[in-house]
Amino acid sequence: MTAIIHQFAVGADNFGVLVHDPSTGATASIDAGDEAPILAALGHKGWTLTDILITHHHSDHIAALSQLKARLGARVVAPRADRHRIPDIDVAVGEGDHIQVGSIDFLTIETPGHTSGHVSFYSAAEKLLFAGDTLFSLGCGRLFEGTAQQMWTSLSRLASLPDDTRLYCGHEYTLSNAKFAVKFDSDNAALRARIAEAEALRAKGAFTLPSTIGKEKQTNPFLRAAEPGLASAVGLVGYKPVEIFAALREAKN
Numbered sequence: 001m002t003a004i005i006h007q008f009a010v011g012a013d014n015f016g017v018l019v020h021d022p023s024t025g026a027t028a029s030i031d032a033g034d035e036a037p038i039l040a041a042l043g044h045k046g047w048t049l050t051d052i053l054i055t056h057h058h059s060d061h062i063a064a065l066s067q068l069k070a071r072l073g074a075r076v077v078a079p080r081a082d083r084h085r086i087p088d089i090d091v092a093v094g095e096g097d098h099i100q101v102g103s104i105d106f107l108t109i110e111t112p113g114h115t116s117g118h119v120s121f122y123s124a125a126e127k128l129l130f131a132g133d134t135l136f137s138l139g140c141g142r143l144f145e146g147t148a149q150q151m152w153t154s155l156s157r158l159a160s161l162p163d164d165t166r167l168y169c170g171h172e173y174t175l176s177n178a179k180f181a182v183k184f185d186s187d188n189a190a191l192r193a194r195i196a197e198a199e200a201l202r203a204k205g206a207f208t209l210p211s212t213i214g215k216e217k218q219t220n221p222f223l224r225a226a227e228p229g230l231a232s233a234v235g236l237v238g239y240k241p242v243e244i245f246a247a248l249r250e251a252k253n
């Protein structure tokens with residue numbers, strides 16, 4: 001693994017992430033919600049922005065896109081399905097497309113549900129996943145433009161990645177998600193241990209991300225909808241996982 005990741009706070013609970021390839025000097029910003037913190041992070045690391053990888057069209061992920069591109073000339077990679085509502089796209093991507101940040105290869109995985117065009121970027125070699133607002137630590141994105149079935153399919157796809165894949169996402173929501181998760185999965189010892197760990201991290205001002213796919217499979221109620229305990233907690237024993245997922249997502253709204 002060669003990529004260097006720099007994660008930084010943007011506002012109260014949003015994340016910015018820079019991915020740097022030391023062998024070529026290439027640096028990508030994952031999403032572009034706010035220009036000043038991204039410029040500050042680049043300056044702090046001494047990195048030059050070459051690429052901007054956009055997960056979805058929401059303004060807290062693209063508001064600074066045009067300014068950053070105008071200022072730094074970076075290449076913009078964004079979901080093809082959102083061409084009409086994301087400006088300044090250089091490379092439009094969809095399911096199965098590969099893009100390179102320097103020598104680092106990312107596979108585009110379409111993950112609709114939060115928005116219809118949402119994509120996630122996955123590097124198998126680097127064991128890295130940028131899931132935007134699809135999969136959060138102990139949670140998942142709201143269904144603004146997709147169905148429960150679409151989101152369940154997207155989450156199941158991400159859950160099928162190797163357990164040691166590092167998960168980065170758009171927001172620091174772990175502790176608020178934890179309050180919800182523990183209500184529906186109260187007997188889950190791994191969840192209780194993760195909450196204690198997250199509380200300790202937040203108490204010292206540290207981030208709770210990255211998580212891993214393995215940790216999320218053990219503790220995230222939205223990935224555990226096929227577990228009998230979750231079905232029982234929402235009163236839907238015998239129902240399909242997608243129906244348990246839909247009930248959990250509804251309860252969280």
Ligand SMILES: [Zn+2]
Nearest residue numbers: 056058114133
């Ligand atoms: Zn969003």
